[in-house]
Amino acid sequence: MKIDRLIGILSILLQKEMTTAPELAEHFEVSRRTINRDIEALCASGVPIQTTQGAGGGIRIMSGYRMDRTVLTSRDMQMILAGLRSLDSVSGSRYYGQLMEKLQSGSSELVSGRDSMLIDLSSWYKTSLAPKIATIQSAIENRHLLRFRYYAPSGESERTVEPYYVVFQWTSWYVYGWCLAREDYRLFKLNRMDGVRETEEHFSCRKAPLPDLSAERVFPGGIRLKALFAPEVRWRLVEEYGPDCCSEGEDGRLVFSEDFTNREQMISWLLAFGDKAEVLEPQDVREQIAEIAEEMIKTYRRDEQ
Numbered sequence: 001m002k003i004d005r006l007i008g009i010l011s012i013l014l015q016k017e018m019t020t021a022p023e024l025a026e027h028f029e030v031s032r033r034t035i036n037r038d039i040e041a042l043c044a045s046g047v048p049i050q051t052t053q054g055a056g057g058g059i060r061i062m063s064g065y066r067m068d069r070t071v072l073t074s075r076d077m078q079m080i081l082a083g084l085r086s087l088d089s090v091s092g093s094r095y096y097g098q099l100m101e102k103l104q105s106g107s108s109e110l111v112s113g114r115d116s117m118l119i120d121l122s123s124w125y126k127t128s129l130a131p132k133i134a135t136i137q138s139a140i141e142n143r144h145l146l147r148f149r150y151y152a153p154s155g156e157s158e159r160t161v162e163p164y165y166v167v168f169q170w171t172s173w174y175v176y177g178w179c180l181a182r183e184d185y186r187l188f189k190l191n192r193m194d195g196v197r198e199t200e201e202h203f204s205c206r207k208a209p210l211p212d213l214s215a216e217r218v219f220p221g222g223i224r225l226k227a228l229f230a231p232e233v234r235w236r237l238v239e240e241y242g243p244d245c246c247s248e249g250e251d252g253r254l255v256f257s258e259d260f261t262n263r264e265q266m267i268s269w270l271l272a273f274g275d276k277a278e279v280l281e282p283q284d285v286r287e288q289i290a291e292i293a294e295e296m297i298k299t300y301r302r303d304e305q
């Protein structure tokens with residue numbers, strides 16, 4: 001893609017005293033004419049590039065711009081490369097790795113030693129996640145409608161969406177777009193999407209706002225849970241809700257209070273703790289879990305009768 005090549009050329013010019021059009025053409029595997037057009041584009045964008053002909057000539061950033069060569073420090077470059085590697089972990093290709101190599105070219109002084117930050121954004125669903133992300137990105141670039149089957153707590157449905165953003169938040173991947181069925185912007189979790197396909201139907205791009213990803217907006221609360229947990233599961237409470245989510249009670253158990261959005265998900269979460277959790281409030285949730293426990297006992301003792 002042209003923008004990737006322009007970034008790569010600019011990076012090389014920032015880190016090297018001089019380069020040539022043939023060198024750049026060979027590095028990016030394009031023609032010299034393409035490189036010349038890229039240099040013109042960079043000049044038009046305000047980058048002060050100087051070209052000289054003949055022996056010893058070449059392409060460089062003008063000397064008066066020397067003070068800005070340090071626009072990318074070693075720390076800056078390491079953070080850029082860490083981010084690109086993280087995207088490769090879910091892309092299913094070497095696309096971002098190749099872009100990273102372009103940025104890294106001629107930057108040995110800025111990128112040296114072992115990496116101090118490694119980020120892997122993949123998940124247990126990596127094999128199915130990468131194709132979905134690729135399909136969604138293609139639909140966004142081509143302004144094509146996206147269709148898929150969606151599995152939600154309220155049930156299953158076929159959705160058609162104008163996709164605008166691929167989002168990574170709360171350890172999961174989402175697509176944000178205009179849902180034709182709901183006539184509003186929606187956030188869809190990729191792991192709940194099946195049969196994701198890019199259609200040939202074009203849509204006119206709306207002035208889509210950035211998605212509001214605040215916890216208050218996406219997880220508005222509504223159910224206040226108060227429960228007691230055994231001390232040995234503190235690590236899990238801290239992992240999911242932070243070290244200040246609970247306090248130690250008089251009997252040594254952990255007193256936990258938190259707002260939940262979805263009743264069924266909350267109950268499933270509590271049941272995963274087995275006998276290590278006891279609900280205090282709300283009373284109806286306590287009663288429902290007792291009923292579920294009784295039904296489980298019947299199920300597991302059925303063969304004994």
